Amino acid sequence: MKAPSAWLLALLLVAPAAHAATGGGPPPPTPTSGFTNPKEDARYHALLKNLRCLVCQNESLQDSQAGLAQDLRREVREQMRAGKSNPDIVKYLVSRYGDFVLYRPPLMGTTYLLWFGPFLVLIAGIVALFVLLRRRTRRPDPDPLPAPERRRLAALLREREEGSKR
Amino acid sequence: MVRYLVPLGVFAMLVALLAVGLRHDPRKIPSPLIGKPAPEFSLPALTDPARRITRADLLGKVTLFNVWASWCVSCRDEAKVLDGLAKSRVVPIYGLNYKDRRAAALEWLKVFGDPYVANAFDREGQVAINWGVYGVPETFVVDAKGIIRYKQIGPITPQVLKDTILPLVRRLQQEARRR
Numbered sequence: 001m002k003a004p005s006a007w008l009l010a011l012l013l014v015a016p017a018a019h020a021a022t023g024g025g026p027p028p029p030t031p032t033s034g035f036t037n038p039k040e041d042a043r044y045h046a047l048l049k050n051l052r053c054l055v056c057q058n059e060s061l062q063d064s065q066a067g068l069a070q071d072l073r074r075e076v077r078e079q080m081r082a083g084k085s086n087p088d089i090v091k092y093l094v095s096r097y098g099d100f101v102l103y104r105p106p107l108m109g110t111t112y113l114l115w116f117g118p119f120l121v122l123i124a125g126i127v128a129l130f131v132l133l134r135r136r137t138r139r140p141d142p143d144p145l146p147a148p149e150r151r152r153l154a155a156l157l158r159e160r161e162e163g164s165k166r
Numbered sequence: 167m168v169r170y171l172v173p174l175g176v177f178a179m180l181v182a183l184l185a186v187g188l189r190h191d192p193r194k195i196p197s198p199l200i201g202k203p204a205p206e207f208s209l210p211a212l213t214d215p216a217r218r219i220t221r222a223d224l225l226g227k228v229t230l231f232n233v234w235a236s237w238c239v240s241c242r243d244e245a246k247v248l249d250g251l252a253k254s255r256v257v258p259i260y261g262l263n264y265k266d267r268r269a270a271a272l273e274w275l276k277v278f279g280d281p282y283v284a285n286a287f288d289r290e291g292q293v294a295i296n297w298g299v300y301g302v303p304e305t306f307v308v309d310a311k312g313i314i315r316y317k318q319i320g321p322i323t324p325q326v327l328k329d330t331i332l333p334l335v336r337r338l339q340q341e342a343r344r345r
Binding site for chain 2 (some may be wrong): 055057067068095100107
C-alpha cells in the first residue's frame with residue numbers, strides 16, 4: 001500500500017512540471033513596437049491594452065498572438081507613425097470593427113444597463129436587506145415563553161450569577 | 167404567496183436572459199460598415215499583377231465581394247456554392263484573396279473552381295482590415311452605388327444563399343433599376 005501511494009505522490013509532483021515543459025507553451029512575447037522614443041512606445045502599448053482582439057475575444061491586441069492581432073498592431077503602428085492621435089486611431093478601428101474592439105464600451109443608450117446594472121442590483125439588495133431587518137425587529141416575538149418558565153429562567157440565571165461570584 | 171412569487175419571478179427573468187445569451191453567437195460581430203460606402207482600395211489582380219482592381223470595379227451593379235484564402239478550409243465548401251451562383255449569372259462575384267501566396271491561390275482556383283470575375287490580391291491583409299474583416303470567409307453584398315448592404319460572416323451555405331443573399335440581391339437589383 002505504501003509503495004503505490006508514494007508513486008502517486010511522485011506523479012502528482014512531476015505532472016505540473018511535465019506540463020510546463022511540453023504543453024505550457026512559450027510565454028507570449030510582448031510585441032515590440034519599434035519605437036525608439038520611450039514615450040511613443042508607452043503610448044503604443046497603452047493603446048493596445050485597451051483594444052480587443054476579434055479572433056481570441058478575451059485577449060487584448062497587446063497579448064494576442066493571432067494573425068489578425070499582429071496585422072492590427074501593424075495598423076496601429078503605421079497610423080501612429082502617420083501622426084494620428086489616439087482618439088483618431090480608436091475611432092478608425094471602431095468604424096471598421098464596431099464598439100466590440102473596445103474593452104471599455106462607451107456610455108450610450110444601449111449600454112446604460114451594462115454600466116449601471118451592477119449598482120442597481122446593489123441598491124436593490126441594500127433596500128431589500130433594510131426592509132427585511134426592519135420587519136424583523138418590529139414583529140412581536142411569535143412564541144413568547146410562558147410566564148412560569150420565564151420565572152424559572154430568571155431564577156436559573158440568578159443562581160448561575162451567584163455561583164460564579166463565589 | 168408573494169414571498170414565493172418574487173424569487174420565482176427573478177429566477178424566470180434570469181432564465182430568459184441566459185436563454186437569449188445562449189442563442190447569441192459571440193463570434194459574430196455585427197459590422198458597423200453596413201449602410202456605409204465600401205472602403206476605397208486599389209490592389210494588384212491575382213491573375214495579373216500589372217492590372218489593378220479598385221473599388222470602382224464594383225460600382226454600377228450589385229456585387230458580392232468575397233474574402234477567401236487558399237489556407238482557409240471552410241472556403242472549400244463555400245467554393246461549390248459560389249460556383250453554382252456564378253453559373254446562374256445572377257450576380258457577379260469579386261474576390262479578395264486574403265494573406266495568401268499567389269501561386270497557392272492560383273492553384274486553389276484550379277482545384278476548387280473559379281467563380282470570380284476578378285480577384286484582388288491582398289498580401290498583407292491591409293485592405294481586409296479597412297473592410298473590417300476578421301476571419302475568412304466573409305462576404306459583402308455591395309449595391310450598385312457602392313454601399314455595403316450585408317455582410318456574411320463565415321461560409322455562404324446553400325441555406326444562407328437561398329434565404330438571405332439571393333432575396334437581398336434581387337431587391338437591390340430592382341432598386342438599382344428603378345433609379
